[in-house]
Amino acid sequence: MKLRKCPVCSEYTFNEVHCSQKTRAAHPARFKLNDKYADYRA
Template sequence: MKMRKCLVCKIYTFKEKCPKCGAETVSPHPPKFSPQDKYGELRRSMKKSEVKEEIAE
C-alpha cells in the first residue's frame, strides 16, 4: 500500500479515490532516476505544452 495525493484538495491518503472530494488520486513520488532516460524527451515536450496551455488561459 503506497501513499497517494489528491490533486483537487491536496490531501494525502492511501485510497484510490479521495475520501473528501471523490477525485482520483496519484502517486506523489517522482519517478526513479536513470541515466538512460528513455522517456525524458517526451516528458519534457509534454511539460512544455502544459506550460504553454496555462499561459494561454
C-alpha cells in the same frame, strides 16, 4: 500500500479515491541515467 495525493485538495492519503476523484501517486518517477526522454522535459 503506497502514499497517494488528491489532485483537488492536495491532501496525502492511502485511498484510491478522495474528494470523489482518483488520487495520483505522490512519488516522482524513477531516475535513470540513460533516460531517452530527458531532453524533452528540460
